[in-house]
Amino acid sequence: MAPTPSRDVVVAGGGIIGLAVAWQAAAAGLAVTVVDPAAGRGSSWAAAGMLAPVAEAHFGEEALASLNVAAVRAWPEFAARLESASGEPVHFRADGTLLVASDPSDRAATDRVLAFHQDIGLAAERLGSRACRAAEPLLAPGISGGVDLPDDHQVDNRAAVGALLAAGRTAGVAFVADEVARVEVEDGRVRGVTLADGSRIAAPRVVVAAGSRSGDLGGLPDGTRPPVRPVRGATVRLRAGDGVPRLRRTVRALVHGRTCYLVPRDDGGLVLGATMEERGNDLAVPLGGLADLLDDARRVVPALDEYAVVETASGLRPGSPDNGPLVGTTTTDGLLMATGHFRNGILLAPLTSSEVVGLLIHGGRPDGPDTGPFAAFRPDRFAPKASVARGAPWAPGVATGP
Numbered sequence: 211m212a213p214t215p216s217r218d219v220v221v222a223g224g225g226i227i228g229l230a231v232a233w234q235a236a237a238a239g240l241a242v243t244v245v246d247p248a249a250g251r252g253s254s255w256a257a258a259g260m261l262a263p264v265a266e267a268h269f270g271e272e273a274l275a276s277l278n279v280a281a282v283r284a285w286p287e288f289a290a291r292l293e294s295a296s297g298e299p300v301h302f303r304a305d306g307t308l309l310v311a312s313d314p315s316d317r318a319a320t321d322r323v324l325a326f327h328q329d330i331g332l333a334a335e336r337l338g339s340r341a342c343r344a345a346e347p348l349l350a351p352g353i354s355g356g357v358d359l360p361d362d363h364q365v366d367n368r369a370a371v372g373a374l375l376a377a378g379r380t381a382g383v384a385f386v387a388d389e390v391a392r393v394e395v396e397d398g399r400v401r402g403v404t405l406a407d408g409s410r411i412a413a414p415r416v417v418v419a420a421g422s423r424s425g426d427l428g429g430l431p432d433g434t435r436p437p438v439r440p441v442r443g444a445t446v447r448l449r450a451g452d453g454v455p456r457l458r459r460t461v462r463a464l465v466h467g468r469t470c471y472l473v474p475r476d477d478g479g480l481v482l483g484a485t486m487e488e489r490g491n492d493l494a495v496p497l498g499g500l501a502d503l504l505d506d507a508r509r510v511v512p513a514l515d516e517y518a519v520v521e522t523a524s525g526l527r528p529g530s531p532d533n534g535p536l537v538g539t540t541t542t543d544g545l546l547m548a549t550g551h552f553r554n555g556i557l558l559a560p561l562t563s564s565e566v567v568g569l570l571i572h573g574g575r576p577d578g579p580d581t582g583p584f585a586a587f588r589p590d591r592f593a594p595k596a597s598v599a600r601g602a603p604w605a606p607g608v609a610t611g612p
């Protein structure tokens with residue numbers, strides 16, 4: 211029988227979160243294995259790549275908005291370092307976003323959101339219809355106006371995932387194309403993982419980064435299983451042929467109360483999104499939602515009729531009870547969570563990976579778990595209040611969120 215290989219860290223799941231953790235941990239000198247049957251092809255592949263702390267700031271989610279603002283600020287340096295380590299471009303673009311309202315009632319809604327954004331100190335400026343069309347000539351003449359969001363940017367998420375795979379390999383990350391069936395724990399300590407094919411990898415630390423499936427891993431001790439659920443979304447990839455006019459920047463729109471976004475790529479591609487449904491692990495794309503999305507996008511940018519349809523992609527966002535991520539250590543020694551990134555996993559990848567790598571190297575934050583950007587997003591925050599000393603067990607299904 212083959213001997214059990216031994217590593218410093220096993221990362222269960224190779225989406226953008228697991229890959230970013232693995233690359234940075236290996237670059238810091240740790241021996242890292244990523245286990246994933248299809249690394250880079252989960253939600254991170256379907257996503258649009260918006261880095262949108264402001265457009266994604268919702269009432270009641272102020273702590274998440276602060277985390278997201280810190281994350282967008284980390285992207286320029288992260289993108290430069292990743293490009294240099296991988297030799298591959300990731301197409302980070304800091305050209306802002308325009309949020310537009312299709313009709314007067316959408317305009318009233320964008321005004322309410324604008325007031326909220328300004329109240330919590332986010333950069334957002336009201337624009338009239340003419341100013342919107344001057345900024346983005348492809349917008350339909352009938353739009354009611356909009357909001358300039360200068361701090362919401364974008365990256366080509368597929369290029370970023372490809373670059374993370376390349377940078378990880380260069381840094382010495384080992385990739386195993388299988389599933390983690392169980393996390394092995396003895397005497398309150400992580401010992402490694404058992405894979406679906408029955409083989410084992412010994413490791414004193416395991417990072418759970420399996421996206422929407424993170425709660426399904428076998429062997430997670432009571433009180434550490436993350437309350438993560440799949441929230442399906444679909445994007446449509448289009449392409450502008452030669453001579454077909456292109457958008458200058460990301461446009462998000464409210465169309466008769468429904469939201470959509472259009473994210474232009476450097477190469478003439480355009481990502482249109484997204485639907486949002488809770489249907490378990492089903493990745494099928496229903497025609498109705500797709501038809502609404504296409505109608506809404508064409509209403510805002512009529513020139514889309516000249517674009518070619520390239521692909522429809524669907525993915526399962528890892529949703530959590532309060533829409534925030536679960537990042538940090540658990541009550542089991544050596545078991546860390548990096549999951550639950552819901553609508554913002556591309557945005558949060560640089561910050562989550564530096565936090566997790568810091569915890570892997572130092573065993574915890576120097577000044578305690580209640581510090582740093584993830585202080586409000588520790589994995590144990592859904593514990594029933596009666597039994598919480600920090601890190602006390604909680605059961606899935608009892609968590610509540612706003």
Ligand SMILES: Cc1cc2nc3c(=O)[nH]c(=O)nc-3n(C[C@H](O)[C@H](O)[C@H](O)COP(=O)(O)OP(=O)(O)OC[C@H]3O[C@@H](n4cnc5c(N)ncnc54)[C@H](O)[C@@H]3O)c2cc1C
Pocket residue numbers: 222223224225226227228245246247248249250251252253254255256257258259260261262388389390391419420421422423424427442443444445483484485524525526527528548549550551552553554555556557558
């Ligand atoms: C349509 C859509 C649009 C989106 N747009 C944006 C956007 O514009 N900006 C943004 O920031 N976010 C966006 N998101 C959200 C973003 O995609 C996610 O938050 C992010 O991709 C989560 O990354 P992840 O690595 O946790 O999960 P994933 O990318 O889903 O990766 C999880 C990986 O775990 C693997 N896995 C599962 N079970 C196991 C197991 N037992 N063993 C080993 N591996 C396992 C899977 O194969 C998969 O590769 C969007 C999501 C969707 C669906």
